[in-house]
Amino acid sequence: MGVEGVGARVARKEDKRFLTGKGRYTDDMVVPGMKYGYFVRSPHAHAKIKSIDISAAKAMPGVIDALDGKQLLADGIGNLICGWMIHSKDGSAMKMGAWRPLAVETVRYVGDAVAIVIADSLDEARDAAEAVVVDYEELPAVIEAVDALKPGAPQIHPEAANNLIFDWEIGDAAAADQAIAQAEHVIEVDIVNNRLSPNAMEPRATLGIYDAGDDHYTCYTTSQNPHLARLVMSAFYNVAPENKLRVIAPDVGGGFGSKIYIYPEEIVCLWASKKTGVPVKWTADRTEAFLTDAHGRDHVSKVKMAFDADNRITALKVDTIANLGAYMSLFSSCVPTYLYATLLSGQYDIPAIHANVRTVYTNTAPVDAYRGAGRPEATYLLERTMETAARELGISPAELRRKNFIRSFPHQTPVILNYDAGDYEASLNAAMQAADWNGFAARKEEASQRDMKRGIGMSCYIEACGLAPSQAVGSLGAGVGLWESAEVRVNAVGTVEVLTGSHSHGQGHETTFAQLVAGRLGVPIDSISIVHGDTDKVQMGMGTYGSRSGAVGMSAVAKALDKVEAKAKKIAAHLMEADESDIVIENGELKVAGTDKTLPWFQVALAAYTAHNLPAGMEPGLKETAFYDPSNFTFPAGCYICEVEVDPETGTTKIVQFVAADDFGNIINPMIVEGQVHGGLAQGIGQALLEGVHYDESGQLLTASYMDYAMPRADDLPSFDLSHQNTPCPSNPLGVKGCGEAGAIGSPPALMNAITDAIGNNMLTMPATPQKVWMAARATH
Amino acid sequence: MAKVKLTVNGRAVSGDCEERTLLVHFIRERLGLTGTHVGCDTTQCGTCVVHMDGKSVKSCTILAVQASGSSVTTIEGLAANGELHPVQAAFKEHHGLQCGFCTPGMVMTAVDMINRHGGQLDEQTVRQELEGNICRCTGYHNIVKAVLSANAEMHGGAKQAAE
Numbered sequence: 001m002g003v004e005g006v007g008a009r010v011a012r013k014e015d016k017r018f019l020t021g022k023g024r025y026t027d028d029m030v031v032p033g034m035k036y037g038y039f040v041r042s043p044h045a046h047a048k049i050k051s052i053d054i055s056a057a058k059a060m061p062g063v064i065d066a067l068d069g070k071q072l073l074a075d076g077i078g079n080l081i082c083g084w085m086i087h088s089k090d091g092s093a094m095k096m097g098a099w100r101p102l103a104v105e106t107v108r109y110v111g112d113a114v115a116i117v118i119a120d121s122l123d124e125a126r127d128a129a130e131a132v133v134v135d136y137e138e139l140p141a142v143i144e145a146v147d148a149l150k151p152g153a154p155q156i157h158p159e160a161a162n163n164l165i166f167d168w169e170i171g172d173a174a175a176a177d178q179a180i181a182q183a184e185h186v187i188e189v190d191i192v193n194n195r196l197s198p199n200a201m202e203p204r205a206t207l208g209i210y211d212a213g214d215d216h217y218t219c220y221t222t223s224q225n226p227h228l229a230r231l232v233m234s235a236f237y238n239v240a241p242e243n244k245l246r247v248i249a250p251d252v253g254g255g256f257g258s259k260i261y262i263y264p265e266e267i268v269c270l271w272a273s274k275k276t277g278v279p280v281k282w283t284a285d286r287t288e289a290f291l292t293d294a295h296g297r298d299h300v301s302k303v304k305m306a307f308d309a310d311n312r313i314t315a316l317k318v319d320t321i322a323n324l325g326a327y328m329s330l331f332s333s334c335v336p337t338y339l340y341a342t343l344l345s346g347q348y349d350i351p352a353i354h355a356n357v358r359t360v361y362t363n364t365a366p367v368d369a370y371r372g373a374g375r376p377e378a379t380y381l382l383e384r385t386m387e388t389a390a391r392e393l394g395i396s397p398a399e400l401r402r403k404n405f406i407r408s409f410p411h412q413t414p415v416i417l418n419y420d421a422g423d424y425e426a427s428l429n430a431a432m433q434a435a436d437w438n439g440f441a442a443r444k445e446e447a448s449q450r451d452m453k454r455g456i457g458m459s460c461y462i463e464a465c466g467l468a469p470s471q472a473v474g475s476l477g478a479g480v481g482l483w484e485s486a487e488v489r490v491n492a493v494g495t496v497e498v499l500t501g502s503h504s505h506g507q508g509h510e511t512t513f514a515q516l517v518a519g520r521l522g523v524p525i526d527s528i529s530i531v532h533g534d535t536d537k538v539q540m541g542m543g544t545y546g547s548r549s550g551a552v553g554m555s556a557v558a559k560a561l562d563k564v565e566a567k568a569k570k571i572a573a574h575l576m577e578a579d580e581s582d583i584v585i586e587n588g589e590l591k592v593a594g595t596d597k598t599l600p601w602f603q604v605a606l607a608a609y610t611a612h613n614l615p616a617g618m619e620p621g622l623k624e625t626a627f628y629d630p631s632n633f634t635f636p637a638g639c640y641i642c643e644v645e646v647d648p649e650t651g652t653t654k655i656v657q658f659v660a661a662d663d664f665g666n667i668i669n670p671m672i673v674e675g676q677v678h679g680g681l682a683q684g685i686g687q688a689l690l691e692g693v694h695y696d697e698s699g700q701l702l703t704a705s706y707m708d709y710a711m712p713r714a715d716d717l718p719s720f721d722l723s724h725q726n727t728p729c730p731s732n733p734l735g736v737k738g739c740g741e742a743g744a745i746g747s748p749p750a751l752m753n754a755i756t757d758a759i760g761n762n763m764l765t766m767p768a769t770p771q772k773v774w775m776a777a778r779a780t781h
Numbered sequence: 782m783a784k785v786k787l788t789v790n791g792r793a794v795s796g797d798c799e800e801r802t803l804l805v806h807f808i809r810e811r812l813g814l815t816g817t818h819v820g821c822d823t824t825q826c827g828t829c830v831v832h833m834d835g836k837s838v839k840s841c842t843i844l845a846v847q848a849s850g851s852s853v854t855t856i857e858g859l860a861a862n863g864e865l866h867p868v869q870a871a872f873k874e875h876h877g878l879q880c881g882f883c884t885p886g887m888v889m890t891a892v893d894m895i896n897r898h899g900g901q902l903d904e905q906t907v908r909q910e911l912e913g914n915i916c917r918c919t920g921y922h923n924i925v926k927a928v929l930s931a932n933a934e935m936h937g938g939a940k941q942a943a944e
Contacts, residue, residue: 011873018881019869019888021816021856028815123799201820201828201917202882253818253882254917286821506880506918675876675923682920706825706915714911714921719904743920 005519006734009671013525014510023251026205026220027283034207035064037269037282038125040115040132041291042107045141045363045699046154049105049114053133057117060131062124065276067268068115069102077101077271078237080262082328083479086166086337089356094166097157097361099327101237101264101271107136108156108326109363110701111291113264116272118280141363141699145323146300148360156326156361165324165359166333170341171415175352179315183306187389191381194766195298195323195693196686197290197709198370200505202253204293205283208269212277216244221266223249224259224503225543228480230535232262232330239270249533252505256683257369258293259505260545261330290704295693296370298323299336299377305385311393313404315352318344318381322359322367329368333359338416338476339374339464339546345413346382347424347460347637348404353414363699371683372741373546375463376748383459383749388762397753398432401460417464419635422663424460426725431458431639431661434721440643453646453777454656455758461640461746464633465738466551483629484548485540486556488517488564490622492609494602495527498560501541502553503533507676507740509549512668516554516734520561522587523601540627547738550668551634555732559626567622568604574615575599575607634729634737638662640681642750646758651774653689653755659721660746665729665737673739674722680743681720686712687744688751692767710767783846789814790858798845805829807845808855816856816885820915827914830886831855837893839913856885859892868892868931877927879918887914891928900936902929 004010017023054066080099087093103114115132119125140154147153148163156163180186200222207220217240223229226247234242252259269280284292299322306315322336341355390397402425411419432438440456447454467473470481487499496517502509514528531537544553565585572590573580582593589598604622607613611620643657660677667673690710694702703709728735748766756762759777786795789812796811808814808831817840820828829841832854840853859866865873868891878884894910895902907928908921916924 012876014881015873015878016865018878018884019856019865019872020860021814021885023816023881023884025815025818025882027819028809030813123801199917200880200882201826201915202818202880203820251881254880256917283819286823286826508879671876675879675919678920678922679879679918680920683917705823706821707823711825711915711917713915714908714925717908717921719922719925720920 004515004525006515006668008515008669010511010515010525010669012508012511013514014508025202025251025253026207026222029207029220031209031279034279034281035118035120036122036125037272037280038117038122038129039113039265039282040117040129040134042103042110042112042114044107044136044138045110046139046156047107047136048139049103049107050135050137052115054115056133057128057131060124060128062120063128064118064278066115066117066128066132067272067275069100069104072102072268072271073100073104075271076238077267080264080327081236082333083330084334085477086168086333088166089169094333095160096328097159101267109365110699111288111365112326116268118272118276118278143362143364143695143697143699145298145321145360145362148362149321149358156363160361163361165328165361167358168337169354169356171354172352173354176315176317176354179352180304180306180317183314184309185307185393187305187385187392189303189385189388191301191303191384192765193297193299193377193380194687196296196370196691197693198256198258198293198296199711200254200256200258203284203286203289204259204263204265206266206269207279207281208273209279210270210274217270218246218248219266219270220248220250222252222259223247224252224255224505224545226503226533226535227501227541228543229262229266233267237267239267246536249503255505256371257296257373257545260543261294261368263292286706287704290709291701292365294329294366294368295325296367297377298367301381303381303385305389307389307393311395311400311403313348313350316344316350318355320355320357322357323362323364324359325362325364325366327366329366332366332368335369335374340378342416343375343378343462343464344382344415346379347406347462349406350414364695369545371680371744372463375741376745379459379461379745380749383461384752387457387753391762397458398428398437402428417633420632420730421727422635422637423725423727424637427637427639427661427663428460430723430725431641431659434661434723435641435643435657435659437641447645451648453648453758454643455646455754456641456643457750457753457757458639458641459746459750459753461742462635462637463741463745465547465636466630466634467546467548468633469631470629480542481629482542483627484542484552484556485625485627486560487623487625488557488560490564490605492606494523494605496523497529497531498557499531499538500553500557501538501543502549503544505544507544507549508669508672512672513554513557515668516557517561520565521585521601547740550734550736551729551732551738552628552630554734554736556626556628558733559628560624563624563626564622567624570615570618571607572599572604575613630732632731634665634731636662636664636737636739636742638742638746640746640750642754644754644758646755646773646777648777651770651777653768653773655685655718657721658718660743661723661725662739662742663725663727664739665726666735667724667726668736676739677722677743678720680741681747682712682717684744684747685717685751688748688766688768690716690767785845785849787848788852790854800844800846802845803841804843804845804848805840808840814855814857818882818885820882825915827890828883828886830889830914832889832893837890856889859888866892867934868895871927871931871934875923875927875930877919877924883914883916887916887924890914891931894928895932895935900932902932904929
């Protein structure tokens, strides 16, 4: 495909602007007359609002206005919603409590917004926000999901008795119970998946602009998903009709899931702009981000895994309680259900699986998708259980996995998914070889000579990306279809603009999408522009999350390219008086196969627009649109091996080696794929070693800054050893699977398995801080 | 209100601001140089790093009035004559950035680090010296590679002479 096409390590087209300070993020936007919004937020985890007095704030210097939830409600602005309907096993619908963009009667977590102050400067807005007097009557709060279900727990929403949102199940309970009753061995494990904060480096921001002249709204926002933001704000929140609302997500400084959702601030700033007649910009400070960005994970599970006498898995039974926080965020309900429990078969042939999932309200920030979204929780549970099983059964963890791998495809799991392709043993073998698995015993012995405890751990993950056929997700409760759109516009001079509904916030789409076109047409990559992130430019889109941009977004581009190429061939055949089926496109030319007749690409493009000599009846122009609806998920998989040394004196863990062997199907740009894996590994290792959101019993967030929430820094991480064993995905035209989440999914169990191996104590929870490791290493067990 | 006079990227600038105005806000909002970012409120993340009189500083930790009289270089002033600085070029070549938000601060820290160590940089030193800059995208793997590569590029002559 040439040096710039699919498979090439092309340096990124977008880098120059970021490296020279010319990136344009939402907080960089300045428009005439712009003012600054500052939110007044609840200091209490749970309280009744007795009164809000904004009069003093309105009199402060520089203040344009102060607005509260009663005004917002009176103007008919709707409540935030969860867009994926899940039903309990008794058939009842999930219990969605009201989430007002500005709380009116009750606040339900620290950070819940109650008012906004708009002023000439941010400092003046902040000063005036201090003058807003809110009279709260504190209510008892509950933080842990397990506690929220206990009798007598504080009730958070009247709609959800006992704080239970839904009690859902998947799989065959009777079959799993029967297999467990008849099993030779049953392994029982309790698994906690710690709560995390996504922490994109760019804090969330929004700029709401109401143009009274045109009765039109513009919303700049830090979104992974501008089209969905427009759809939801118009269809459900009554902010503006869709044709009068333009959403622009310009350069976005990382998302990791946290910027998929619609938050109160976009809604309130747009409404406030109309109310006050000035553009209103709000940018979160980092503490606001910790308080109000949707958190990730927070599962508590009980697991039973059954084995026969030959160490083959016969059943898996899982009981999970998932904390969804104070309100149901946009995708929260699908994360611990269809994105989690459907992955519980992992890479293994398990005849019977049953999972029961209860989701619960607590007085904490809403919890939603974070890098991997359900898949990391499933993999952590399964791979910690496999490791525990190997130890209890007394066989090698590699052999236990090898014995249970799925080996023929397609493979239907007992929990909905149908795996289309894979070679799990290839990744396992590659990882073991790269990690010198067989040489570990000698390294452990050498470390013990230095009084260090060395451990090794592996994890074999699978994920489901590129979700999914719209009809299938619709039948499972999704509120939208999960296709993607693309438009390929060939200009009269032969340069190409690709409009995509995918959104790039670090993934390098401006390069990889252009590589696809360059490879297909043989034109230089610099002659191709990728347009995204603006609902006025791109008609439709579903954004970027769940590693869908390659498998779904680029497949849409490939389909649009099919149409463009077909039309270009018709024009070329007409001009060269050849048969259309004899035209081939190569190296920027359209050629008549078997002859020396050629036309440069730009001449065919020009002919399409001069329209002086087109086939009879053909419309002028060379511009095509396609929607691509995937026919299946894609199934990236791999094996990660981590080797650690634990200092028994301090409990400090040092990662001495981290090996990742991944199967991502076909790869567009290996350099970018490796970068995605590195980033995912860092977030997964962060979860296992350092990170955790902590509230105190009253619901105050203790980890509300980078002083308290331990972000992985360069010195906490090793360099990584990557390899790829790629089986092409059969269900999309590019054969790609997706790579964005793999690192975050596969790495936590590998690291925890390594640490527990080193210290000889399996009772350790993430994050494995030195204190916890030190205590576990000393505990008799 | 206080008067601030600075040289920024070689250009003399002055302006009035509130005493509490941080240098980063003066740079971003008064001068419109938005390459310098704000990623936290506790001086932890390093997205705001600029050079003040040739040394890297966190511009969110210095008042604009404190910086008065000094010479400040921001990311916008690093590339000369349209050519990327060797550190910028190395970040591109080694894919040391993804979303780009931490990148300006990361590059400014790296330039100062390379200048201070006179070519004597190894992976461990680079990782330790990046302690004040957080990246959420890259896992640091390629940032470390980029800094070491730029270090070799910038000190290649001196290193060869020493050998």
